Amino acid sequence: MGMTCCAPHAAASGINPCHCGAPHTQAAFQRIDADLTRRQFLGGAAAVLGMFAGFGLAPREVRAQAPGQPLLLTHLRLFDGETLSLRDDVDILIEGGRIAALPRRGQRPADTQVIDCGGRAVIPGLxxxxxxxxxxxxxxxxxxxxxxxxxxxxxxxxxxxxxxxxxxxxxxxxxxxxxxxxxxxxxxxxxxxxxxxxxxxxxxxxxxxxxxxxxxxxxxxxxxxxxxxxxxxxxxxxxxxxxxxxxxxxxxxxxxxxxxxxxxxxxxxxxxxxxxxxxxxxxxxxxxxxxxxxxxxxxxxxxxxxxxxxxxxxxxxxxxxxxxxxxxxxxxxxxxxxxxxxxxxxxxxxxxxxxxxxxxxxxxxxxxxxxxxxxxxxxxxxxxxxxxxxxxxxxxxxxxxxxxxxxxxxxxxxxxxxxxxxxxxxxxxxxxAPYDGRLGVITEGALADLLVVDGDPETDLSWLDEPADKLRLIMKGGSIFKNTLS
The missing domain is CATH 3.20.20.140 (Metal-dependent hydrolases)
Incomplete structure (x- = not known):
């Protein structure tokens, strides 16, 4: 493939982000070359994914709600992105990648998946x-x-x-x-x-x-x-x-x-x-x-x-x-x-x-x-x-x-x-605007981008510095990219 290692640039910059010579990267390059030769256009698409995987860029496992089945987040404290206070009297109903409703707590619609937030704060995606x-x-x-x-x-x-x-x-x-x-x-x-x-x-x-x-x-x-x-x-x-x-x-x-x-x-x-x-x-x-x-x-x-x-x-x-x-x-x-x-x-x-x-x-x-x-x-x-x-x-x-x-x-x-x-x-x-829907808020009709956090947003924001531990659920467009809630 004639790939050139970018190590000289890395050395000049004082950092070494390059993994070109790593065995897993070289193996990815070999797979790409073979795939391009064998399958032409369709193989090229697969090769691109293989190349991203070699750099650790493959898509994370994403879990969306079951087709046609709404998702309900319950037992939470809500910051809706606009009101400068938290409320604990509502749940969040998500359907089709959007916030479908904020029903009163305990008024669970029938046939929904449920995620118990354990009393944690839920905020819009940042x-x-x-x-x-x-x-x-x-x-x-x-x-x-x-x-x-x-x-x-x-x-x-x-x-x-x-x-x-x-x-x-x-x-x-x-x-x-x-x-x-x-x-x-x-x-x-x-x-x-x-x-x-x-x-x-x-x-x-x-x-x-x-x-x-x-x-x-x-x-x-x-x-x-x-x-x-x-x-x-x-x-x-x-x-x-x-x-x-x-x-x-x-x-x-x-x-x-x-x-x-x-x-x-x-x-x-x-x-x-x-x-x-x-x-x-x-x-x-x-x-x-x-x-x-x-x-x-x-x-x-x-x-x-x-x-x-x-x-x-x-x-x-x-x-x-x-x-x-x-x-x-x-x-x-x-x-x-x-x-x-x-x-x-x-x-x-x-x-x-x-x-x-x-x-x-x-x-x-x-x-x-x-x-x-x-x-x-x-x-x-x-x-x-x-x-x-x-x-x-x-x-x-x-x-x-x-x-x-x-x-x-x-x-x-x-x-x-x-x-x-x-x-x-x-x-x-x-x-x-490249996306159809409101962002930055948790309200009916908005895109379902939200976080479940360990921390009290009303008193302190230090939890933002520990996303690996303090962000318990990350959702974008109704798809869950991280969930460590029990």
Whole structure:
């Protein structure tokens, strides 16, 4: 098959995620080669599954309710994703992958399967509103240089881990996640629902321009850079180019568009204080998205960039930790969403070896506490995201980062940011939303994504940091991906 081991990339990044030389992987490759030769197209489909199995990505055993038979969860305390209190007077009836009803406790319908939750809390499946499925589990060196097939395999492995942490939905705000989404939706691999943005649209020298200086200047006949060719970012200058790149992502199936409206931490050549894209360029992206019934979200930190994005019609500000009070008030007045992350200078911060990036990271972390305070003060609709980037171990902190929000608000308010509030943000995709049904809530008609937890969400969220032990049942679309209840 001519497979090339990716060990050089792993060594360069300081991690070794590669299993190319492992006996079970080599055996999988041999099975793929034999199957492709023997069975052509049909064999190729089986080979793909074999390849995923070699990387530990085969779908987990999933148990759904018996065909035509409803499932009843009983003896539970319910957080519905919207009401900031728990109730213990209802059961949850699931049928056809949706919440069919919340009957009064003890009023069990006939002919139902029953799961006794043992008095535990039941909450909606969690939503990470700022996730990068193809960039979370690898180093920046690997992301910038590795074969894109390897990136997709690593993304598949991370997707399964994401679901097992209780995150049943993610809004992917940058990267080639379309194939991974298709594989998850078709049951090839396990993972969360994905609302994909596709390539991050960036101006030249912007936060999505990861080219090195020796690659400049770009001439009319210059081919796309590796990061563009792989679908991570798209560089666009001027209204016409922004329109083209926006429409390309919509053609691929983007549920929302992501633009870079200001400087970033991980990029080397754009200072944090810079404003990026002219207002007319951003407005071009917004108009193209609106023509498709969806919206634009913008990476940006500073007041100038945030205000420019809002005037252009952007509906969701990603990050924004350096916003001043006038800017936050403007966000509230315009009903703009704030997708904010607990960017604190702690053990969960994205690793930064470059001193310039590290200095920018510290600047952002200093503004994080004040940003949460201002957002709550002015009533800006806020949702939770992690923005884990370029860290093989970073994904494990996903739940712990949500738990940190209890520092700024009550535990149930924090959970609301990752459930009911996030579900309303996802609904802005309108007809471009890839899933038909409400998310982030446990109410009649909503998609049956829910968790049964060992812990008291009203008083403490530390259980989020122990998903292997504390998440006793994980359900997505009525299918049970984990159940350790007796």
């Amino acid at each position: 939503i990470d509103a700022h996730w990068h499925a193809t960039l979370a589990g690898v180093s920046q060196m690997v992301a910038m240089t590795a074969d894109v097939g390897f990136l997709h395999l690593m993304a598949g492995r991370e997707a399964g881990a994401t679901l097992m942490r209780g995150f049943t939905t993610v809004r992917d705000v940058g990267g080639p996640a379309f194939g991974l989404k298709m594989a998850i939706d078709r049951g090839v691999v396990s993972g969360p629902r994905i609302f994909p943005s596709g390539a991050m649209i960036s101006q030249t020298s912007g936060h999505g321009d990861f080219r090195h200086l020796h690659e400049l200047p770009r001439m009319p006949g210059t081919p796309p850079s590796h990061i563009e060719a792989s679908g991570v970012a798209a560089i666009a200058d001027g209204v016409d180019e922004v329109l083209r790149r926006t429409r390309e992502q919509l053609m691929k199936g983007a549920s929302q568009i992501k633009i870079m409206a200001g400087g970033g931490v991980s990029s080397l050549y754009d200072p944090l204080d810079t404003a990026q894209f002219l207002e007319e360029e951003m407005r071009a992206a917004v108009r193209a998205a609106e023509d498709w019934g969806t919206y634009v979200c913008a990476h940006v930190y500073t007041p100038t960039g945030i205000q420019r994005a809002i005037r252009a019609g952007v509906k969701s500000i990603e990050h924004g930790q350096l916003a001043d009070e006038d800017t936050v008030r403007m966000m509230a007045d315009e009903g703009v969403w704030w997708s904010i992350q607990p960017f604190l200078d702690d053990e969960d911060a994205n690793p930064k070896s470059d001193p310039v990036s590290r200095a920018k990271q510290l600047q952002v972390s200093e503004g994080t506490v004040r940003a949460f305070e201002l957002g709550r003060k002015h009533g800006v609709p806020m949702v939770f995201g992690t923005d884990i980037l370029f860290s093989a171990a970073g994904g494990a902190s996903q739940g712990r980062q949500l738990a940190k929000l209890a520092r700024f608000m009550s535990p149930l308010e924090a959970l609301h940011m990752a459930t009911g509030a996030a579900g309303r943000l996802l609904a802005l995709s309108g007809e471009r």
